[in-house]
Amino acid sequence: MFALRRLATNAIISNTRAAHALPELPYAYEALEPIVSRDIMSLHHTKHHQTYVTNLNAAEEKLKTALSKGDISTVVSLEPALRFNGGGHLNHSIFWKNLSPESTQPSEPLKKAIESSFGGIQQLKDQLSASSIGVQGSGWGWLGYCPKSGCLKIATCANQDPLQATTGLIPLLGIDVWEHAYYLQYKNVRADYVKAIFEVVNWKDVSERFEKAKC
Ligand SMILES: [Fe+2]
Structure with a gap:
């Protein structure tokens, strides 16, 4: 008790904390066209x-x-x-x-970690794509950092289950595979959306998340 x-x-005490608010997008709504x-x-x-x-x-x-x-x-x-x-x-x-309309590349430390965990960036994309496309119903595909092993791992979560609270992995890159993320443009072809989304991945942001996750 x-x-x-x-x-x-x-x-x-926490009643004084401001309510959660919708964060602003770091780019215009049309910035990711024609991918999204x-x-x-x-x-x-x-x-x-x-x-x-x-x-x-x-x-x-x-x-x-x-x-x-x-x-x-x-x-x-x-x-x-x-x-x-x-x-x-x-x-x-x-x-x-x-996501970003700018062309970005993974940092050298992230590139090395990707090579060590998956063999290379293409293998990472292939595995993350396959896992994301394979989510049954609504959910997310993730690249995460495992604090226990120090490795990068791929995981999927159902619905809106948050990665870290559900799996212990620290989220680096998420792919939203709810139909609301792609249906207006890609209809029922989730695979085309997942393949295309890599064109607008913000590797700078993913690299920064990787650096923070290692601390
Ligand atoms: Fe969503």
Whole structure:
């Protein structure tokens, strides 16, 4: 009960924290054309990502109220909404920065790590593509850093499950394979979308995430 009271106190203190907000895209909606259309980027950002942010804030408000009352049943019942909407916010916040209209290359340390873990950049692309295309239903394909082994690994997550909380891997590069990410342009051909998305990967951002993950 003491721990629960402490949680409640922390929750009340954190009431002063600003609600989560939709991050601005680091480029214009049309910047990734022709790989990703303006319509997709606009809808994906202003409707889909915004909905995760709105619903995460609502779930956190309910959590704070439940914690302040010591209402464990409600606290537990909120887990799916926190995972789905918190994951959706986390995943998309990474995804926007993982993409860029600029041509970029992996840093030398990342290139070496890719060679060590996969054999080379093409092998990484092939494996990440195959895993992402193979996600059943909605989800994400990821390149992640494994803090335990120091290796790069590929993983997939269902729905909006966040990579680190689900697998322990630190996310470096995510591919959103929900239909909302490609259907308006690529229809049902997820493979074409996944193949094309590598044309706009921001390897500078992926390299910076790799450097931070190693610390
Ligand atoms: Fe998405």
